[in-house]
Amino acid sequence: MKKILNALFLFCICAALLLALGYVVLQAAAVVTANGSLAMWASNNLEAPVCIMCSLTAVVAFIMSYVFRWKSGD
Numbered sequence: 001m002k003k004i005l006n007a008l009f010l011f012c013i014c015a016a017l018l019l020a021l022g023y024v025v026l027q028a029a030a031v032v033t034a035n036g037s038l039a040m041w042a043s044n045n046l047e048a049p050v051c052i053m054c055s056l057t058a059v060v061a062f063i064m065s066y067v068f069r070w071k072s073g074d
Contacts, residue, residue, distance in 0.1 A: 002067060
């Protein structure tokens, strides 16, 4: 169970970071090139998946805290 949770956590956090990086790069490119449609596309298509992956990561970390019996301050 612990190995599965660790793998799931690593997958979720890596996916969240990669999606967030893609979002930031596209937004920066849109600003530099003054391309409003690219900024809107990135906002419409990447913002929700980034938030979802961050939320899934938080839920997995919460479950891990019970499975691993973490204490306050760990």
